[in-house]
Amino acid sequence: MNVMEIRNTLGASVLCAVMFIGITALPATLAADDDAPARETATAEPPDPRLVSRGKRLYVFCRACHATEEVKGSKIGPNLAGILNRPAASLEDSLYSDALRQQDFVWDEEKLDTWLLRPATLVPGTSMAFVGLPQEANRTAIIAYLKTL
Template sequence: MKNSADSRLLATAALCGSLLCGLATLPTALAGQDAPSGQEAAASESPDPQLLARGKRLYILCQACHATEADPGDKIGPHLAGIVNRPVASAEGSVYSDALRAEDFVWSEKNLDVWLQRPADMVPGTSMSFAGLPGDDLRKALIAYLNTL
């Protein structure tokens, strides 16, 4: 019995080469880097460089499927250039699911935050195979970076 528990642990450890495991360790890796500044209100006007750098690093979770230039190249998802405040399912030359095409909204930061938390909850039937990014801080950093595209 002990052995099978051990091998299950090993199997889990073996999976850790995957992206998901990287995701699980990110919050720890990124935690505690924010010096308390008391100037958080100013952050929304000019995003602090640390937040942007963190967001850029997190984009590794997206780059397999999304280009940052207005040319989707051979990526499976639509490009994300100018994504903040872009109308949903509007990138030319991209293939969208019926579910996303039936939507009618703009990708505000708020909507991006809801989407990235769990795409399939916001738009059931979406073809974006991405479970979601738990962690408010992580989504905030990622969206700050998306804002620069």
């Protein structure tokens, strides 16, 4: 066997090995694909960092009345840490209006959107003295930020 022949034989066996690995790896890849949709539904959508930072800047409209860290408790308005999926008027240390106390809903994105457009439309008689955010993009950004609290 000369050098060329040795090279060819080596090359062929390497090629065989690669093909073999490729074939044996295939079922695992298919199985991983089958799992993918289940995993997607199990985890929440990752927040868009640019939207969140825009919302954080817009939160300047809320900061005077709402704290965001639980340890700080409530200001004039209730603390907003964990507001997503929290039942309305459910913090004990906050003074809520009777109008909000009488509500029987959980704060989801849709409710927050209506609230931030104009609080009194969602809850007539609310004590949140806030004109509202007419621009949908601003409401979306604040809600994205609220989700991170």
